[in-house]
Amino acid sequence: MEPTVVIETKKLTKYYGKQVGVMDLDLAVHEGEVFGYLGPNGAGKSTTIKLLLNFINPTSGSTAVFGKDPQKQSTGILGDIGYIPGEIHMYDTLSGRDHLKFQASLQGGVDWKYVKKLAFRLQVDLNKPIKSLSHGNKQKIAIIAAFMHEPKLLILDEPTTGLDPLIQREFYDLVSEVNQAGSTFFISSHVLPEVERMCHRVGILKEGRLIVTEEIDTLKKRAVRSLEIQFAREVKTADLQGIKGVRELQVEGNIAHCRVEGSLDQLIKKISKYEVLNLITQEADLEQVFLDYYKRDKNVA
């Protein structure tokens, strides 16, 4: 059975005057998925999100969230969405509790025990007035506000900004749990390790255009990792040349450095003829994949 599509855009385009916000966007996010939306600042991530939430109108193209058009049925959609804005602004004079109570009332009520549980997990004091909170603590209130009504879809614009690493990890766990329980996530980010950690699939955005959509695992397979091989004896460059996926090979005495795209199989088989003392590898870095996509795109253009 085909998975249900939660977010779908076709040729979605938004111009701000003559400036492109997003261009010919074809997105499909499926139910139960954690979708990462990647791109540098200004690539159109927030524009896409504002189109999904009906804060702005598209220039052309179509959008469907839960199968409904946000322009025509936004109120029918928004009750099932939790949203963290890219820039958090709140009613400063309210306490965290009063702010959340107000937001809860707009959503039509929430289970307050769940709010308390979230506040405890994220370690934020709900009694303090918002204006006295640090950036990170405001972010935590915004996270609670997005999760508290247990929405079916969470649209999070750079959700971990300002969080310290410990709370970030708690947040990743929270996303994973809520996702296990059935909620779909659309998370924009420019922080790659975070996307790698949370998301099943990513779309990479560049200057308003979606340049690729890929499973995280596929990306990882294509990811380039750096390798250092320490041999017992001196090896020649020629001995290690011509192996599939190996680039930037450098041999100095009995140490070889190279970068490998995808599987290490071919390389391992080749070097097994030699006595290998040590093999140091770094975890595949999506940053590299990301940059590669950008480079490739540039070469084409």
Add this chain to the structure above:
Amino acid sequence: MWPKILTQSLKTQRKSFIFWIVGLVGLIALYMAIYPSVQESAQALNEYIEKMPEAFRAAFIGESDYASPVGYISSEVYTQMLPLLFLFYAIGVGSSAIAGEEEKGTLDILLATPIRRSRVVLEKWGALIGGLLFLSVVVVLGLFIGIEFVDITIALDKLIAVTLSLLLLSLSFGTLALLIGSFTGSKGVAIGLTTAVAVLTFFINALAPIVDFLEKIQKVSPFYHYTANNPIVNGLDWGSVLFFTCISLVFLILSIVAFRKRDLMI
């Protein structure tokens, strides 16, 4: 459904309402305190005003009668102090309602929920009425008690009538500020334009008695309708009540239309 945005908007003004009470009551007390000395020299004051150039008198003094107690309240309190304060409040609240929240970036808190944009505008407008009602009650009570101390007699229903006229005047300008804010998303533009319209229409009304072509358009000025029928003496003029109600509703409907489909800067 409970109007949460309306109540929330009023709740956030709690502190400023305290200052409004203190300010309004203080000013009323001041006007009452100086009344006996004004009364003593009423004759001289009236003569002094008589001698002023007609244009100046029309523009800046209006119809004043310092000799009668009701005239004192009507000209000093209701044509000079209160319209200024009430318009200040109404234009401030009206321009903040949508444009202010949009500029502060808090509008998404209201809109990323199952609440319609039209309802946000309606509740914000309701909060404007609520705030003006509150200030009106403070004024009526303050004056009703205040005039007791200086032996001025004005019936409560006449005090209510003139204050209601003031409320309607302020509501019209507040709703205009709401409209301009909903349309442009800029609080500064909303305040500036509305104030300009207020000043313009004030002078249209004030100078009408001495400028022929202004006399023809005097009735478009809300300030004409504010004092029409002299409500502190004769009660409300229902035609003027209708005028205020109509322009407020038109501005409100246009606010909803402007806001409903606009690209928001949040």
